[in-house]
Amino acid sequence: MALGKGAKGDDRTAGIDLLDAAALARLGNLELLAKTVVEGFILGLHRSPYRGFSVEFAEYRPYVPGDDVKRIDWKAYAKTDRHYLKLYEEETNLACHLLVDASASMGYGSGKEGSPQTRTKLEYATRMAACLAFFMMGQRDAAGLAIFDDEVRTFLPAKLRQSHLQRILTELANAEPGGETSLHEPLHRAAEAIRRRGMVVLISDLLGDLAPLAPALQHLRFAGHEVLVFQVLDPHELEFPFDGLTEFTDLETNERIVTSARSARTAYLEGFNRHQDAVKAMMADLGIDHVVFDTSQPLDLALAEWLHRRGRAG
Amino acid sequence: MSWLNPGLLWLAALAAVPLILHILLRERLTRVLFPSLRFLKGEGRQLLTRRRWLENLLLALRIACVLLLIAAFARPLVGGGSGPTGTSQHEVVILLDVSRSMTIGKRMEDARREAEAVLAKSPGGALLAVATFADVGSAAVGAAKDRDDAAAMIARAAPTGAGTDALAALDRAIDSVRGSTGEIHLISDLQAIGFPRTHEPRHPPTGWTVRVHKVGGGDVQTDGAVAISGGSFPAEITPSERNLAVTARIANSGPERTVDAKLIVDGKELDRRTVHLPQDGEAVASLVGTVRAAGDHPASVSLLAAPIALPGDDSFSFVARVVDKVRVAVLDGNPSDDSASDSAYYVGMALNSGAESPYAAEIERSLGDLKGRDVAVLTAVESLGADDAKRLDAFVRAGGGLLIGLGPGIDPARFNAALGSLLPARMRAWSEGSHYLVAADATHPLVAALIGDGKSDLGAARFSGAADVMDSQDAHVVMRFDDERPALIEARRGAGTVLLFTGCLDRRASYFPLHPLFVPFIRESLRQLASRTQRSRSLAAGETVAVPAGATVVDPAGHERAVAAPTAVSLGQPGIWTVRSAAGPGPGDGAITLYAVNADARESQLAALEVAEVEKLVTAPTQVQVRAVGRGLERVLMPDEKLAAERRWNLGWWFLIALAALLPIELRLAQAASRT
Numbered sequence: 001m002a003l004g005k006g007a008k009g010d011d012r013t014a015g016i017d018l019l020d021a022a023a024l025a026r027l028g029n030l031e032l033l034a035k036t037v038v039e040g041f042i043l044g045l046h047r048s049p050y051r052g053f054s055v056e057f058a059e060y061r062p063y064v065p066g067d068d069v070k071r072i073d074w075k076a077y078a079k080t081d082r083h084y085l086k087l088y089e090e091e092t093n094l095a096c097h098l099l100v101d102a103s104a105s106m107g108y109g110s111g112k113e114g115s116p117q118t119r120t121k122l123e124y125a126t127r128m129a130a131c132l133a134f135f136m137m138g139q140r141d142a143a144g145l146a147i148f149d150d151e152v153r154t155f156l157p158a159k160l161r162q163s164h165l166q167r168i169l170t171e172l173a174n175a176e177p178g179g180e181t182s183l184h185e186p187l188h189r190a191a192e193a194i195r196r197r198g199m200v201v202l203i204s205d206l207l208g209d210l211a212p213l214a215p216a217l218q219h220l221r222f223a224g225h226e227v228l229v230f231q232v233l234d235p236h237e238l239e240f241p242f243d244g245l246t247e248f249t250d251l252e253t254n255e256r257i258v259t260s261a262r263s264a265r266t267a268y269l270e271g272f273n274r275h276q277d278a279v280k281a282m283m284a285d286l287g288i289d290h291v292v293f294d295t296s297q298p299l300d301l302a303l304a305e306w307l308h309r310r311g312r313a314g
Numbered sequence: 315m316s317w318l319n320p321g322l323l324w325l326a327a328l329a330a331v332p333l334i335l336h337i338l339l340r341e342r343l344t345r346v347l348f349p350s351l352r353f354l355k356g357e358g359r360q361l362l363t364r365r366r367w368l369e370n371l372l373l374a375l376r377i378a379c380v381l382l383l384i385a386a387f388a389r390p391l392v393g394g395g396s397g398p399t400g401t402s403q404h405e406v407v408i409l410l411d412v413s414r415s416m417t418i419g420k421r422m423e424d425a426r427r428e429a430e431a432v433l434a435k436s437p438g439g440a441l442l443a444v445a446t447f448a449d450v451g452s453a454a455v456g457a458a459k460d461r462d463d464a465a466a467m468i469a470r471a472a473p474t475g476a477g478t479d480a481l482a483a484l485d486r487a488i489d490s491v492r493g494s495t496g497e498i499h500l501i502s503d504l505q506a507i508g509f510p511r512t513h514e515p516r517h518p519p520t521g522w523t524v525r526v527h528k529v530g531g532g533d534v535q536t537d538g539a540v541a542i543s544g545g546s547f548p549a550e551i552t553p554s555e556r557n558l559a560v561t562a563r564i565a566n567s568g569p570e571r572t573v574d575a576k577l578i579v580d581g582k583e584l585d586r587r588t589v590h591l592p593q594d595g596e597a598v599a600s601l602v603g604t605v606r607a608a609g610d611h612p613a614s615v616s617l618l619a620a621p622i623a624l625p626g627d628d629s630f631s632f633v634a635r636v637v638d639k640v641r642v643a644v645l646d647g648n649p650s651d652d653s654a655s656d657s658a659y660y661v662g663m664a665l666n667s668g669a670e671s672p673y674a675a676e677i678e679r680s681l682g683d684l685k686g687r688d689v690a691v692l693t694a695v696e697s698l699g700a701d702d703a704k705r706l707d708a709f710v711r712a713g714g715g716l717l718i719g720l721g722p723g724i725d726p727a728r729f730n731a732a733l734g735s736l737l738p739a740r741m742r743a744w745s746e747g748s749h750y751l752v753a754a755d756a757t758h759p760l761v762a763a764l765i766g767d768g769k770s771d772l773g774a775a776r777f778s779g780a781a782d783v784m785d786s787q788d789a790h791v792v793m794r795f796d797d798e799r800p801a802l803i804e805a806r807r808g809a810g811t812v813l814l815f816t817g818c819l820d821r822r823a824s825y826f827p828l829h830p831l832f833v834p835f836i837r838e839s840l841r842q843l844a845s846r847t848q849r850s851r852s853l854a855a856g857e858t859v860a861v862p863a864g865a866t867v868v869d870p871a872g873h874e875r876a877v878a879a880p881t882a883v884s885l886g887q888p889g890i891w892t893v894r895s896a897a898g899p900g901p902g903d904g905a906i907t908l909y910a911v912n913a914d915a916r917e918s919q920l921a922a923l924e925v926a927e928v929e930k931l932v933t934a935p936t937q938v939q940v941r942a943v944g945r946g947l948e949r950v951l952m953p954d955e956k957l958a959a960e961r962r963w964n965l966g967w968w969f970l971i972a973l974a975a976l977l978p979i980e981l982r983l984a985q986a987a988s989r990t
Contacts, residue, residue, distance in 0.1 A: 105349035105350055106349075108347065108348065108349040121349075181350075205349060207349055207350045207352075234349070236348075237349060242344070242346060244341045244342070244344055245341040245342065245343050245344065246343070246344045246345070246346055247343055247344070247345045247346065248346050248347075248348045248351055248354055249345065249346070249347050249348065250348065250349075250350060250351040251347050251348065251349050251350075252349075252350065253351075255351055257351050257354050258343065259354065260365050261344075263365065264354055267353070267354070268353045268354055269353075270353075271352070271353030271354075272353050275352075275353070
């Protein structure tokens with residue numbers, strides 16, 4: 001299924017367009033293991049810290065392998081000869097906020113038209129956010145969205161409604177790369193705006209200044225959120241495969257540098273690796289799970305790999 | 315700067331090749347939008363600047379390499395072919411002819427007057443130089459200190475007995491010029507022989523002119539003159555009857571006539587002959603005299619009452635040196651008790667017979683010590699030992715004479731190997747057949763002595779066999795057999811002379827030893843060989859001799875000149891010059907050396923060129939082109955001048971060296987640029 005905004009001959013809605021059916025099908029067999037034991041992420045696996053809290057029946061849903069058999073409604077089974085889980089409105093699942101960086105640098109992509117690789121990092125990020133939102137909603141977790149560059153452009157608080165999912169997907173589909181990367185301000189805003197403790201997933205290339213980012217992430221942690229940072233990078237940023245005389249134009253500042261790419265490669269990679277080392281060190285200090293996604297990797301495989309890793313760690 | 319091969323400069327367009335390649339292969343600028351340039355700042359720009367600098371330097375270097383290569387092959391030269399060497403002053407060079415022809419009439423006087431006029435007209439402050447010249451090597455440009463010095467040099471100029479080579483003098487003058495501009499005044503009677511066609515005239519450098527002044531035009535009648543054009547005489551003779559045989563070649567440029575020639579030794583007339591001269595031809599006068607007293611004797615051959623064009627044309631001087639007997643070693647190659655078969659028997663008899671024989675010959679079975687011998691004779695000797703061959707070679711090259719007689723039964727290969735390079739011609743084979751002798755060179759002293767005045771008939775001696783010899787480039791055939799095969803061949807080897815007689819000197823292949831010709835043949839041959847073992851003291855006018863300190867030099871006119879320090883004295887006047895060494899106890903002290911000086915016979919050819927002809931020759935407008943260059947004029951150099959100038963600077967080679975030095979630099983730069 002062709003993904004991406006404006007796909008040729010596509011008359012479907014923008015939100016549906018974002019969903020990779022194949023990816024979703026593969027991811028449907030995986031379990032999302034929350035790092036913390038307090039709040040579950042995938043229905044049937046997490047144990048709520050708010051056990052005994054008032055519950056109100058909301059709906060049944062079919063049993064899926066992995067669900068706790070103790071939660072099967074045996075009465076319904078007796079009637080229908082099928083396994084159903086009984087869900088309650090107030091059965092608190094995770095409130096997950098997806099913070100998507102839509103700065104100009106996220107508009108970079110080395111992927112070619114027709115290649116499996118997405119064209120830009122923002123495309124990769126929005127698809128990733130869509131997938132996560134879909135699963136959140138699918139597992140009765142509330143999903144929220146914030147799209148920002150140097151300021152928050154869109155903020156949707158976490159809700160557990162199908163219509164909300166559609167709204168999230170619509171916003172993601174309409175996301176365009178904008179101004180300079182300035183993560184700390186939007187993160188501070190988000191920390192203040194998100195009242196309910198939950199999970200915050202930051203999807204960004206993290207190419208901004210790291211010094212003010214740490215307090216912003218600390219702010220989120222202080223508010224009780226589990227923070228996941230998904231760093232999306234293009235393979236060209238990782239390998240700098242350029243050669244010859246090249247004029248580089250900064251997507252955010254329009255600054256230009258003409259240099260011999262071959263000779264500048266070493267210096268670039270040194271600087272880039274230093275930056276990445278600093279990012280990792282900062283994330284480790286803050287206890288934040290940090291994952292680097294290469295946009296040349298298929299999104300589903302990348303997420304599956306991370307989930308496996310997280311599952312083993314949990 | 316100009317070029318020896320300017321046509322190659324078109325190839326300079328090839329310098330565009332590296333430029334075009336540089337443009338075509340230059341890296342194109344690729345434009346890339348990139349998320350963040352924060353990791354590219356700094357070093358990348360420095361590297362780009364360095365790379366640009368390297369590429370531009372490389373381009374310049376490659377263009378320079380191409381240009382250097384082309385320039386090297388175009389062979390650059392700087393300045394003129396014979397440009398002035400020093401000061402920027404104007405210079406006046408006066409070349410005065412003092413050849414023997416200048417003795418005619420008032421030629422020398424007129425020449426001096428002309429030179430003084432040139433001196434008077436020369437601009438104040440100009441450099442002055444005066445040179446007298448005659449034949450080759452006689453011109454030496456002398457820089458005058460001032461005008462008075464130059465005038466004194468002109469006044470001292472006097473004619474000599476030497477010939478004329480004006481072009482050589484002009485070359486020397488051109489080589490010696492000091493000023494940036496100037497004029498060379500050639501003052502001469504412009505004898506045609508002074509401008510030989512074989513001499514490619516040099517041309518004055520830029521800014522210099524050659525002006526020609528002719529003296530003595532029409533003051534002498536050259537038609538019908540007679541002159542002694544050369545002669546031969548033995549350098550040494552031994553005390554004997556009629557021991558001095560002299561020939562003189564007499565040239566006649568007029569009608570058929572007869573002239574009387576006389577031989578004078580020590581001021582006494584010893585012989586006189588009447589010589590018949592063909593019209594516009596040459597004849598040889600053979601004169602014979604007897605001189606017994608050992609030592610040097612001034613001698614001359616003179617013509618009596620002959621119409622001559624130049625003073626001295628009627629005389630030929632020489633020194634007759636009488637020495638002791640000629641000591642001869644005769645090596646017998648075929649010894650036998652039978653005198654008819656003994657190869658050395660008749661040679662020994664011919665040399666030793668007679669109480670007054672000037673020869674002392676010893677017949678030997680092996681070549682002993684040749685020390686003290688004047689001539690060696692090899693009779694039918696087929697081979698020599700290595701030591702003997704080496705000794706004989708050294709003997710000849712040190713000045714000894716060698717007569718070789720052949721015979722039947724000699725193996726050519728062994729004979730040629732034994733005597734090697736001493737042989738005038740290599741033996742091919744012995745062949746039988748009846749032959750008799752004929753003269754090949756009637757003017758050769760040996761032949762002249764044998765057949766002069768019909769004394770002997772060469773053809774009377776019969777030979778039944780003779781050796782064939784191979785052609786030789788450096789030998790002179792004196793006699794032949796009647797079938798044109800060489801019979802007597804002469805060659806110089808070092809300071810000595812070798813005579814090869816291809817016939818037999820014993821009776822095995824002829825009755826020659828019994829013929830009346832045999833004794834004079836042997837004796838004259840050895841006389842020639844012995845005579846030529848000494849350095850000739852016959853010199854051409856203008857030649858120089860080394861005179862020791864304290865010696866006195868007496869010229870032919872009797873003027874004495876004492877020499878304080880060892881010096882070289884130029885013997886300019888024809889005649890007998892005497893050099894008396896200072897008296898003292900040492901060997902050679904107080905010795906008297908005579909030098910016979912004869913004028914250049916060519917100088918008697920008085921035909922002269924006109925001023926215009928000479929000017930055309932030395933500044934030929936077809937050869938000297940002038941073209942406009944920039945704001946001034948530059949003379950286009952002749953090819954030989956260009957070649958000389960190019961060789962002087964060798965700029966082409968320097969360019970190639972520079973190219974060789976640039977290539978490794980280019981390589982290093984290219985590697986550095988590719989790494990950047």
